[in-house]
Amino acid sequence: MGMTITEKILAKSAKQARVSAGENVWLDVDVLMTHDVCGPPTIAIWKKEFGEKAKIWDKEKLVIFPDHYIFTKNSHANRNVDILRQFANDYDLPNYYDVGTERYKGVCHIALAEEGFNVPGTVLFGTDSHTCTSGAFGMFATGVGNTDAAFILGTGKIWEKIPETMKFTFKGKMPPYIASKDLILQILGDIGTDGATYRAMEFDGEVIDSLSMYERMTLTNMAIEAGGMNGIIAFDDTTKKYLSEIGVTEYDIFESDNDAVYHSKFNYDVAKLEPLVAKPHSPDNRDTVRNVEGTKLTKCYIGSCTGGKITDFRFAAELLFGNEVKVTTFVVPASTAVAKQLEEETLKGISLKEIFEKAGCIIAESSCAACLGGPSDTIGRSVEGDVVISTTNRNFPGRMGSKSSQVYLASPLTVTASAIRGVITDPREFL
Amino acid sequence: MENKITGKAYVLGDNIDTDQIIPAEHLVYSTSDPEELKKYGHYALSSVPIEKAGLPYGGKPFIVGENHQSEYTIVIGGTNFGCGSSREHAPLSLKVAGVKVVIAQSYARIFYRNSVDGGFLIPYESQFKLSDKIKTGDFVEVDVEENKIINHTDGKDYQLNPLGDVFEIVKAGGLFEFARTSGMI
Numbered sequence: 383m384g385m386t387i388t389e390k391i392l393a394k395s396a397k398q399a400r401v402s403a404g405e406n407v408w409l410d411v412d413v414l415m416t417h418d419v420c421g422p423p424t425i426a427i428w429k430k431e432f433g434e435k436a437k438i439w440d441k442e443k444l445v446i447f448p449d450h451y452i453f454t455k456n457s458h459a460n461r462n463v464d465i466l467r468q469f470a471n472d473y474d475l476p477n478y479y480d481v482g483t484e485r486y487k488g489v490c491h492i493a494l495a496e497e498g499f500n501v502p503g504t505v506l507f508g509t510d511s512h513t514c515t516s517g518a519f520g521m522f523a524t525g526v527g528n529t530d531a532a533f534i535l536g537t538g539k540i541w542e543k544i545p546e547t548m549k550f551t552f553k554g555k556m557p558p559y560i561a562s563k564d565l566i567l568q569i570l571g572d573i574g575t576d577g578a579t580y581r582a583m584e585f586d587g588e589v590i591d592s593l594s595m596y597e598r599m600t601l602t603n604m605a606i607e608a609g610g611m612n613g614i615i616a617f618d619d620t621t622k623k624y625l626s627e628i629g630v631t632e633y634d635i636f637e638s639d640n641d642a643v644y645h646s647k648f649n650y651d652v653a654k655l656e657p658l659v660a661k662p663h664s665p666d667n668r669d670t671v672r673n674v675e676g677t678k679l680t681k682c683y684i685g686s687c688t689g690g691k692i693t694d695f696r697f698a699a700e701l702l703f704g705n706e707v708k709v710t711t712f713v714v715p716a717s718t719a720v721a722k723q724l725e726e727e728t729l730k731g732i733s734l735k736e737i738f739e740k741a742g743c744i745i746a747e748s749s750c751a752a753c754l755g756g757p758s759d760t761i762g763r764s765v766e767g768d769v770v771i772s773t774t775n776r777n778f779p780g781r782m783g784s785k786s787s788q789v790y791l792a793s794p795l796t797v798t799a800s801a802i803r804g805v806i807t808d809p810r811e812f813l
Numbered sequence: 814m815e816n817k818i819t820g821k822a823y824v825l826g827d828n829i830d831t832d833q834i835i836p837a838e839h840l841v842y843s844t845s846d847p848e849e850l851k852k853y854g855h856y857a858l859s860s861v862p863i864e865k866a867g868l869p870y871g872g873k874p875f876i877v878g879e880n881h882q883s884e885y886t887i888v889i890g891g892t893n894f895g896c897g898s899s900r901e902h903a904p905l906s907l908k909v910a911g912v913k914v915v916i917a918q919s920y921a922r923i924f925y926r927n928s929v930d931g932g933f934l935i936p937y938e939s940q941f942k943l944s945d946k947i948k949t950g951d952f953v954e955v956d957v958e959e960n961k962i963i964n965h966t967d968g969k970d971y972q973l974n975p976l977g978d979v980f981e982i983v984k985a986g987g988l989f990e991f992a993r994t995s996g997m998i
Contacts, residue, residue, distance in 0.1 A: 406978050419837075423844040423901065430845070431989040432998075451841060458841035458849075511899040511923055527901030527927035528844075533988055537998060541988075543978075575828055576893035580922050609896060609921055664828060754837040754898070778830040778897060780860040781837075 384639025386547040388582040388614055391522045391636055395505045403546040403643070411443070412504035414534045417490050418448040420509035420527075422465040427532035438473055439538035445477040445499055446470060447490040452481055452749040456757035488717035488748030491515035491603065491687040495595065496628070496719050502617045503634030507534055512687050512775065514605045518598035519625075520617035520636065525606065545611045546645035547582040547638075548573075552589035554653040559810045561697060562597040563689065563773065563793035565589070566604040567658040568650065571668025579609030581645055584638065589652045590615055595624045596691040603688045604775050607665040657808055659771070660791040663779045671796050671808045681770040682707065682801035683762055683782075684794055685714025685746070686753040689773020692723045694794040699734045701798040701812045702741040708804030712762040713738045714746045721748050743801075755783040764789065771800045814984050818913045818935075818955045820886030822964075823875055824868040824944050825861065827891035831924065833860040834895065834903040844905060853902060854881035854909030867949035876910060883910045887953055887962075890917035891944045894936075895924020904933035914955045916962060916973060918942050929979045932987025937962075938974040946971065 385393065385400060393400050396407035416424055429436050438444060446466055451459035463481055470478035479485045479493065487493035491512050494500055502520035506513065509531045516523035526540065534540050550569055570577075583605045590598065598615050605613030617635045625631070657671040684690065684698055695715070715721040724735040724745075738745055744761070752762030753774040764770050764783035770790065772782065777789035792800070795809035802812070839856045843849040858866070858875040867873025875883050888907065894917035895903060904927050907915065915928065916937045928936040935957065943962070947953065951966040955973075963970040976983055985991035992998045 419840050420900065426843075426845040456841055458843075461843075462841060509899055511897065513899075525899035525923055527899055527923060527931060529901060529931040529988055530926060533930070533992070537992075575896055576919060576921070579893070579919065609893065611922055754832075757838055757841065776830075776832070776897065778832045779862055781832050783838075785836075785860050785862065 383643060384641035386582065386584060386638045386642040386644070387520065387616055387636045388522060388547055388584065388612060389544060391503055391505060392544055394503070401544045403544050405544045406541055407544060408539050408541050409505055411507050411534050411538050411540060412501070413443050413445060413499050413506040414531060415445045415447070415490055415494060415506065415508035415513065416531055417446065417450055417510060418462045418466055419450045420531065421446055422462045424509055424528040424531040424535065425465065425469050427528055428535045431532060432536045436536060438535060441473065441475055444475060444535065445494065446475065447479050447487055447493050448481050449489050450750045451756050453747055453761065454757040454759050456759065459757055486718060488715070489687045489690065489750055492691060492716040492720070495599065496717060498628050498630045501630060501633045502621065503636055507531065507540060511606045512603055514610065514613045515599050515603040515687055517602040517605065517612050517614040518595060519621055520615065522612055522614070524612045543580065545580055545582040547584050548578055549584045549586065549644050549647045551587040551647065552650045552652050553587050554589060554651045556589055556592060556652055559657055559795060559813050560652060560655055561793035561795050562593055562600040564655055564658045566601050567660055567668055567791065568655055570604070570607055570660065570666040572648065573608055575607060575664055575666045576609045578605065580611055583608065583610040583613045585613065585615050591618060594693055595620060596693040599691065600688055604665070607775060657793060657796050659796065659806065660777060662788040662790065663777055665776060665791060671792065671806060674806050675808055677806040678769060679709050679771055679800060679804060679806065680768045681762070681764065682709055682711040682797050683752060683770060683772035683774065684797055685712060685716065685751055686774040687716055688775040689794055690714050690716035690720065692720050694773055695720070695724060695734055697794040698798040699729050699737045701795065701802065701809065702737050703729055705741055705802045707742045707801040709801060711743045711801040712746060712752070713743045714751045714762065715748045718748050752782050755781060771797050771806060773797050814957065814986065816957050818887065820953070821884055822887050822889050822947050822949060822951045822953045823883070823885035824889045824947055824949045826865055826868060826944060828893045828896055829861065829890050830897035831895060831900050831903040832897055834858055835900065835906040836860045840900060840902055844902065850909055851881035853906035857883065857906040857910040868944055869948055873949055881909060886911050886913050887955060888912050888915045889943050889947050890915060891942055892918045894920050896921035899923045901927045901931055904928040904931060908933040916943060929982050930988035932990065935983055940972055940974060943971060
């Protein structure tokens with residue numbers, strides 16, 4: 383009996399010839415990632431539990447990105463960054479990316495990719511549910527809490543239950559009005575926010591093959607929105623090219639066997655898909671954009687690990703060129719590298735940044751910002767009565783700030799088309 | 814680990830996500846400072862829409878006034894309890910508020926792991942939806958040896974799924990205690 387890509391990677395990490403779904407194993411962790419919200423409590427647990435003997439299992443494998451509550455006057459939030467800085471100094475950590483320095487990167491999941499920590503065939507744990515984003519690189523990546531992270535920090539090991547795998551295959555040619563965000567919203571509407579709980583979500587098919595690494599990351603990012611343990615896309619030439627450009631050349635390539643056992647298989651013809659939204663207050667509350675067209679908006683938001691990548695802004699710039707926004711629109715590049723690309727990349731001779739400025743968007747500094755609400759002075763945070771359309775990943779009550787606000791999730795194309803009209807708008811109106 | 818846990822039930826619906834359990838804006842407080850820790854209890858379940866707070870009737874805040882502890886010690890949920898973020902502050906905030914057991918039809922993976930590995934509370938699975946059977950304020954007893962919940966208010970009892978593989982970690986009081994007793998660390 384064959385194995386899936388997820389099973390093969392976990393078998394290697396568990397030092398076993400094979401593993402089967404449902405089995406509990408102890409894994410060797412290749413990278414542990416944490417940030418300003420969960421890093422300080424993780425460090426506190428590690429110090430308390432290991433006491434005088436507390437030792438970081440491998441400094442090279444610990445990666446810390448302050449990214450959540452960065453541009454705020456909130457003294458408690460700032461204290462959390464101070465704790466990370468002190469920890470990095472005390473232990474001389476090589477992979478700490480401090481705020482206010484040239485090393486600052488922005489949102490961890492995108493920075494992990496940019497900095498070469500996403501290595502095919504490896505196992506990455508992070509104190510953030512969207513750690514599953516890294517699975518786009520043919521690796522196992524998942525989120526854990528602070529106690530598990532503290533255990534990894536001291537031992538390099540953690541227990542995990544081998545997940546069953548669900549396979550999602552996309553065939554056909556991507557229409558220009560569909561982005562990978564629509565693909566994952568389609569899946570979420572089909573299986574619900576617990577449709578993949580404790581399972582791996584494997585994406586393949588000619589559509590996935592045609593997607594850039596960043597568009598693939600939109601899919602794996604939102605695996606957790608279906609409850610998935612991890613999202614995964616096999617290594618291919620696109621992965622290889624991305625990695626070689628940032629100097630990552632050593633890795634293990636795994637593929638699912640033809641006779642691998644799947645929990646279930648889903649097939650989609652992408653030509654038949656419509657631009658979609660997730661209506662308030664759940665990522666699986668799917669509807670077509672056409673069905674909610676005309677809904678009056680107070681804010682549009684393009685940002686986050688899900689929807690603040692360069693590919694998201696290319697979609698947005700294409701529609702915004704020569705247009706103005708009718709409603710307050712936030713542009714929040716996920717990383718400082720994306721922010722730099724907005725300045726350098728041009729469309730018809732004009733930089734993407736200038737296109738956004740001319741259109742009247744508010745461009746913020748790279749961080750998680752209002753995706754998860756954050757302290758009261760967070761840019762873009764929703765307030766009472768707001769109706770927001772956003773490229774982010776969650777719209778639970780209060781997620782972007784006020785629990786009385788209404789948040790629609792959509793692709794960067796749909797969000798931008800809606801920003802231009804001030805009401806929810808199908809991107810086909812502009813394409 | 815206590816074998817019998819008694820107290821008042823607080824009943825919630827499906828898909829109680831971590832933002833409802835502890836809104837992200839409060840995650841700035843220290844989890845090790847005893848005074849700041851109380852904030853987590855105070856804000857526990859504060860983003861549950863009021864009409865869904867304390868079913869079946871709603872309108873019953875989990876925390877009253879400036880308190881950091883709730884009068885309820887057993888939370889009953891529906892499906893997909895704890896979905897959303899990886900914040901361990903979610904089971905922590907329930908614990909600080911005085912919750913010892915959550916009984917839900919199903920859990921999101923990270924919340925479940927965090928509850929067990931952090932030793933915050935016992936996450937039991939019910940065999941069917943108990944949020945339809947038990948009312949907020951009912952006096953209930955959870956028997957950890959018998960894997961059973963008894964509703965003393967109406968005299969009915971319901972079997973719960975055994976904790977299975979994670980029982981040893983729950984019994985030890987968390988992942989670190991488990992690892993120490995089994996000689997791993």
